[in-house]
Amino acid sequence: MKEWERLNETIIACRKCPRLVNYREEIARTKRRAYQDQDYWGKPVPGFGDRHARVVVVGLAPGAHGSNRTGRMFTGDASGEFLYRALYKAGLANQPTATSRDDGLELSGIFITAICRCAPPDNKPSTLEAANCLGYLSSELALLGKVDGLVALGRFALDWSLNLYRSMGNPFPPVEFRHGGFTPASGDRPWLLTSFHPSRQNTQTGRLTEAMFDSIWVTVADYLHKTP
Numbered sequence: 001m002k003e004w005e006r007l008n009e010t011i012i013a014c015r016k017c018p019r020l021v022n023y024r025e026e027i028a029r030t031k032r033r034a035y036q037d038q039d040y041w042g043k044p045v046p047g048f049g050d051r052h053a054r055v056v057v058v059g060l061a062p063g064a065h066g067s068n069r070t071g072r073m074f075t076g077d078a079s080g081e082f083l084y085r086a087l088y089k090a091g092l093a094n095q096p097t098a099t100s101r102d103d104g105l106e107l108s109g110i111f112i113t114a115i116c117r118c119a120p121p122d123n124k125p126s127t128l129e130a131a132n133c134l135g136y137l138s139s140e141l142a143l144l145g146k147v148d149g150l151v152a153l154g155r156f157a158l159d160w161s162l163n164l165y166r167s168m169g170n171p172f173p174p175v176e177f178r179h180g181g182f183t184p185a186s187g188d189r190p191w192l193l194t195s196f197h198p199s200r201q202n203t204q205t206g207r208l209t210e211a212m213f214d215s216i217w218v219t220v221a222d223y224l225h226k227t228p
Helices: 002-012 019-031 079-088 127-146 155-167 210-226
Strands: 055-059 108-115 148-151 193-194
Touching: 002 127, 055 127, 055 210, 079 148, 079 210, 108 127, 127 155, 148 155, 148 210, 155 193, 193 210
Parallel strands: 055 108, 055 148, 148 193
Antiparallel strands: none
16 A cells, blocks of 8 residues: 555656646646636546556546546546446446546446546647656556556557557567457466547547447456456
8 A cells, every 4th residue: 555655646746747747737727617616636647446456447648627637537527427437337437427536436446547647738748758657657557466458548548558568578469559459468468458548539529439438348347257
């Protein structure tokens, strides 16, 4: 427990990327009109979920008015609404909504994190900014211990997850990004499942439907239930 707290404190205090520090703090000062009465988190966001998880879900970065406001991954915006509703239906979350850090949400068997921990302008971190953050994901994986599976939400999350495992000397074979793409586990390397990101851009255009997204979490739940 103390190791997790130390890691989270390190993440929250991080100021490695001046552009991201300036952006996240400016958003927290000015706020969106709908949230003018709320205190924004305005700091890097640690991972969240079951600390004995066997499946890790990796996203891109906190949303400017979502996680950057609430301080918890995929919480307080449309992407989170879509994600947690699907997790609840699959039996991986105890409730279908995520509104704040103290709303009682609990996850079962999964841990949710991201490549970048600060909200980036236009949702586009630079290569250097992503590289600066990658060590935090590595540390979370180390604290979780044996991870059976990895779910990459979006191409950015996939590419940087592949970079991480390559840097650890345990590379995946070539992976083509597509919704529902699956790479089996090999040795101590986890299986890998890829999904379109549940962003408004994908969900409101129909590129990612609820049925498509639900199928991802049915697969995850099946693996968790059949793996001892």
